[in-house]
Amino acid sequence: MENNKPFLWPEGILIGLLALGGVFSLGLMMLLRPNTSEAQSRPNINVNNVSANRGTQQRIEKFKGAMLMSWQQQAQVKGFSYPVPSRFQGTIIKEAKLTQAEKVIALTFDDGPWPESTKQVLDILKSNNIKGTFFVVGQNLKNYPELGKEIVAQGHVIANHTWHHWYHFFNQQAAAFEIDRTTDLIYQVTGVKTTLFRPPGGMMHNGLVGYAKGQKYTVVMWSADSIDYKLPAVPKLINNVIKDSRPGGIVLMHDGGGNRSRTVQALPEIISNFRKQGYRFVTVPELLEIQDTEIKLLANKK
Secondary structure, X not given: OOOOOOOOHXXXXXXXXXXXXXXXXXXXXXXXXXXXXXXXXXXXXXXXXXXXXXXXXXXXXHHHHHHHHHHHHHHHXXXXXXXXXXXXXXXXXXXXXXXXOXXXXXXXXXXXXXXXXXXXXXXXXXXXXXXXXXXXXXXXXXXXXXXXXXXXXXXXXXXXXXOOOOOOXXXXXXXXXXXXXXXXXXXXXXXXXXXXXXXXXXXXXXXXHHHHHHOOOEEEOOOEEOOHHHOOOHHHHHHHHHHOOOOOEEEEEEOOOXXXXXXXXXXXXXXXXXXXXXXXXXXXXHHHHHHHHHHHHHHHHO
């Protein structure tokens, strides 16, 4: 893995995205102005108006696509990455051990990108002003690159979940293919260089985790499992998450790999429940930064 200076989301990517949003808004206004004038001069709807509106919508979509492409190119030039403290590189984490018991928790989503459900999850997170961590499957990202771009463009963390999501044993060469190929595609599609990895099924001894640790990936497990892959009833799914959650926890859910309609249904209630308990939502890198800061503060007091 290349060693690049970490690019901090709060100060870098988010500022860039805000600027991008401003440019998009300005361009949108410019695109809409001609049709506004036309509507004022000819209030009656006719075929020409409908055609013009369709043309405007096409121009908006084209403009949005151009802005996302521009952002992706800039990301690749700068080599965006997520800051993971060195003490967590090449290690396995299930949760953050927080001595201050700060009520923070990380929502994570596996097996995407996936048609419909990934976009639905993104919309819910956006409406609640929450950033999540998405562990993507390489072949799914290849099939749905625009969803991968959207994950990153909205300020979420994107991470590695192998290329095929297979469970069998991998020798060194096969493990390298599964992990490195996915990391390379994440970079090609989004411009992000990730060092976060999650093994499919949480399997620890089939060659993947050993390779990932050797390459200084942070292997991210979980402390609360929704078990949504078994398609439980929505109330049961919600309870699975809440009952095992605690400050510093990492929640496992899925936005891909099958029918995730129940996860989509449960997510707003899960968010609401956590907020009623006073929780704040963070990404996995942010969670590790909080633990790292606490460790340093304790060391300075000694």
